Amino acid sequence: MLKNIIELTKKLVQIPSIADKPEELKRVLETALKEVSQFSIERFYENNNPSAIVYSGKKRPDKFRVILSGHLDVVPGHKDQYQVIEKNGRLYGRGTDDMKAGCAAIILLFKELADKLSFPLGLQLTTDEETGGFAGVKHQVEKGIKTEFFLTAESTQLNIKNEAKGVIWGKVTAKGSAAHSAYLWNGNNAAWKIKAFLNKLEQAFPVPKKETWQTTVNLSLINTPNQTFNKVPDKASAGFDCRYIPADRGSILAKLKSLVPNDLSLEILENESFHYCSPKSEFISKLSNSINKVANQQAILNHGHGASDARHYSAVGTSAIEFGPIGNGLHSDDEWVDTQSLLLFYNVLKEYLLGL
Ligand SMILES: [Zn+2]
Numbered sequence: 001m002l003k004n005i006i007e008l009t010k011k012l013v014q015i016p017s018i019a020d021k022p023e024e025l026k027r028v029l030e031t032a033l034k035e036v037s038q039f040s041i042e043r044f045y046e047n048n049n050p051s052a053i054v055y056s057g058k059k060r061p062d063k064f065r066v067i068l069s070g071h072l073d074v075v076p077g078h079k080d081q082y083q084v085i086e087k088n089g090r091l092y093g094r095g096t097d098d099m100k101a102g103c104a105a106i107i108l109l110f111k112e113l114a115d116k117l118s119f120p121l122g123l124q125l126t127t128d129e130e131t132g133g134f135a136g137v138k139h140q141v142e143k144g145i146k147t148e149f150f151l152t153a154e155s156t157q158l159n160i161k162n163e164a165k166g167v168i169w170g171k172v173t174a175k176g177s178a179a180h181s182a183y184l185w186n187g188n189n190a191a192w193k194i195k196a197f198l199n200k201l202e203q204a205f206p207v208p209k210k211e212t213w214q215t216t217v218n219l220s221l222i223n224t225p226n227q228t229f230n231k232v233p234d235k236a237s238a239g240f241d242c243r244y245i246p247a248d249r250g251s252i253l254a255k256l257k258s259l260v261p262n263d264l265s266l267e268i269l270e271n272e273s274f275h276y277c278s279p280k281s282e283f284i285s286k287l288s289n290s291i292n293k294v295a296n297q298q299a300i301l302n303h304g305h306g307a308s309d310a311r312h313y314s315a316v317g318t319s320a321i322e323f324g325p326i327g328n329g330l331h332s333d334d335e336w337v338d339t340q341s342l343l344l345f346y347n348v349l350k351e352y353l354l355g356l
Pocket residue numbers: 071098099129154
C-alpha cells in the first residue's frame with residue numbers, strides 16, 4: 001500500500017496546482033478522481049475552483065457519518081519542487097506535507113473501504129484551501145453536503161488537532177473636529193480618542209511573551225487622513241486582528257464591542273469560525289485508541305493557532321478535526337513528509353473507520 005500512496009503522491013505533486021492556474025486545479029482534481037472512478041462523483045465549480053464529493057452507491061446520503069477531506073492546491077514552489085525526491089525516509093516536494101501525500105492516503109483508503117463500511121463515508125477533494133476554502137469546503141457546506149464528523153488530512157504529526165482559533169478583523173473609527181495646532185481648544189482630536197480605545201484594548205489583551213492558548217489581539221494598523229503637523233486630526237482609525245479560542249466563542253464579540261467608547265464606531269471586516277471537536281466525543285476517543293494501537297504511540301490532542309478547512313464545518317456545528325502524517329516545512333523550500341508515517345496514517349484511519 002505504501003508504494004501506491006507514494007506513486008499517487010508523485011503524480012499529484014507533478015501538477016503545479018496553484019491558485020492562479022485554474023487549468024492545473026482542474027487537472028489535479030481529475031487525476032485524483034481517476035483513482036475512484038467506480039464510485040459516484042459529484043462535481044462542484046465555484047470561482048474557478050473545482051471540487052468534488054465522492055461516495056459509494058447511487059444516491060448521496062442526507063448526511064455522511066464521516067467525511068475525509070483534502071485540498072489538492074498548493075502555494076507556489078520552485079520549478080524543481082514539482083518533482084518528488086525520495087531521500088532519508090522522506091518525500092520532498094511542493095505539497096508533500098501540505099497536503100498531497102495526505103490526500104493520496106485518504107483517496108486510496110476511501111477506495112478500499114467505502115463499499116465495506118456499514119455507514120456512509122464521503123471523500124471530499126477541493127482545490128482552494130490556500131485561498132480560504134470558500135469555493136471548496138465552504139461551498140459544499142452551502143450546497144448541503146452534511147456530515148457528523150469532518151476530518152481533513154493536513155499533516156499533524158499523527159496527533160489530533162481538535163481545535164483551532166477563530167479570526168475577527170475589526171476597524172475602529174473616531175471622528176473629531178479639525179483646528180489649528182496652536183489653538184487646541186477649538187478642535188477635538190480624533191487620534192487621542194483612538195489612543196484611549198487602544199489603551200483599553202491593550203489592557204484587555206496584553207501581548208503574550210510566549211506561545212499560549214488564549215485569545216490574542218494584534219494591533220495591525222493605525223491611520224489618520226491628516227498629513228499635517230499643525231492640524232488637529234478630525235479623523236483617525238485603528239485596525240486589529242483578534243484570534244480567539246473556541247472557549248471564548250460566545251463572549252468575544254461582546255467583549256470587543258464593550259471596549260469601544262460610544263462615540264467611536266466599530267466595523268467587523270472579517271469573522272471566521274474556529275474549529276472544535278470535544279475531546280469527549282466518540283470520534284476522538286476511538287481515533288485515540290486507533291493511534292495507540294496501530295501507531296503504538298500515545299494520542300496527543302493539539303490546538304492550532306491558524307485556521308484550516310475544518311472551520312467551515314465547525315461553523316455549522318459539525319465536529320471537525322485535522323489528522324494527518326508526520327511532515328514539516330509547509331510553504332517553504334524544504335517541504336517534506338515522512339514516508340513511513342504515511343503508512344501508519346493509512347492504517348490508523350483504516351482501523352478507526354472499521355471500528356466506528
Ligand atoms: Zn493544507
